Amino acid sequence: MLELRSLPTDCAQRRQDSVCSTCGARAFSVCSSLDPSDLAGLDAIAERVTLKAGESLIREGDPAVHLFNITSGSVRIYKLLPDGRRQITGFLFAGDFVGLATGQDYAFSGEAIEDATLCRFRKTDYRALIRERPLLEEALLDRATHELAAAQNQMLLLGRKTAQERIASFLLDLPTRDPLRPSAEDQVRLPMTRSEIADYLGLTIETVSRVLTKLKTTGVIRLLALNELRIEQPDRLRDIAEGET
């Protein structure tokens, strides 16, 4: 097999077989801004990581050494107050980038919700790659921009919406998030627990539970299982989410 090194066509072949080139999440991630021949450069600095449900990815306050791209599964990122109150600031899925909002140290913690796989990069390596690939930087800026817009929506939700409006907004937003599990029409999978939903929406588990049963009894949604539901009246749910009730 050693001869391969001297055969250009086979080198190209080797590149085609890189992990990145067969990555199921590539199409949804910033990596899609790199053309196939650039993927080798990405592969060179990428490291595969797998996490079991509940395992920690990064911890708030630790030096920000690595950046991550999620390739499958889901991740929660959150901040804590000294007394343990938790605010989950995002649920991330395949294609999402972890570490955008990061300076010297991580500003938040991250853990797997379900078993997940990720690509890990040393921040220094990644920065170097960015400088050589303007399209990659552009893709990152684009993503940061979208996350900022999403953050503003979340601030509106947390600052001004009622419990029912928060849940409704959440149920409408969630299915659009995971590209690897495109929900059937109006079908919502909840990979996270009630407690995580509560900490994402600034509520308690009890309130989440009560609102869900109320939406169920009014016929807006139907609970198929603990972590699976169907939206029966999408228009009604949209009205509720925007406070038109």
Place this chain on the structure above:
Amino acid sequence: MLELRSLPTDCAQRRQDSVCSTCGARAFSVCSSLDPSDLAGLDAIAERVTLKAGESLIREGDPAVHLFNITSGSVRIYKLLPDGRRQITGFLFAGDFVGLATGQDYAFSGEAIEDATLCRFRKTDYRALIRERPLLEEALLDRATHELAAAQNQMLLLGRKTAQERIASFLLDLPTRDPLRPSAEDQVRLPMTRSEIADYLGLTIETVSRVLTKLKTTGVIRLLALNELRIEQPDRLRDIAEGET
């Protein structure tokens, strides 16, 4: 004066006199990533705008034609629910960039709090400039990154902090924001009304007022005027902001 055009040194002189080169906010803005000779390119696409207090800059839902850099004064950006509930998602000052979290349409509205001056760019022109100036793009990404981190802090505040903790956090954060008005040690200027503070912190005016008087009577702060106060016990205020009480 026509001869000037044929004299290189005078041309250089002319560039020195560009609006950007004398801009008081340049040092704090993304423009600082451009070296002096690049400023001419910025000048070419920049347009000066002045706003009186209360005047509108952009409106949520309108096509996002322009981007802005604030050069003096202050601006509030906010989102509304159909019934009029308002969430202010940010107070912006000299050097801040308006329009990062913007796709096809503006995702939020913006208005001047005080009289303000801004640089306005057509989005298309600005994108073209970015492509030629990697350092500018880098500066923008950097700024987006910081705003994302700030947004996460605000989500923690809105989702999990008490009224008193929110006010304390706000009073500690605000003085660090306006580079053109570096507060005297522990002196806080409040260019916005109580109503705006309330809509930024997810509270009502009454609660803002009550908490401020409580902080006053406990000696943590002193109200010098309606829009001016002094932090008498910074350590105590920091403890309150983090919920250590």
Place this chain on the structure above:
DNA sequence: CAAACGGATTGACGGAGATCAAGGCGGCCA
């Protein structure tokens, strides 16, 4: 299969902050 366990639901109650209402205070203009 029973018991234990973690997460979810449901109910009763209480409290932080919203709502409603009544002044207070300073700035502006006639």
Place this chain on the structure above:
DNA sequence: TGGCCGCCTTGATCTCCGTCAATCCGTTTG
């Protein structure tokens, strides 16, 4: 100088949602 207006403060009451507690339910374990 006085009256008006916008903004702020203060008080009384209400309510949504948090807290506390009991129970349920599906899963795991011995």
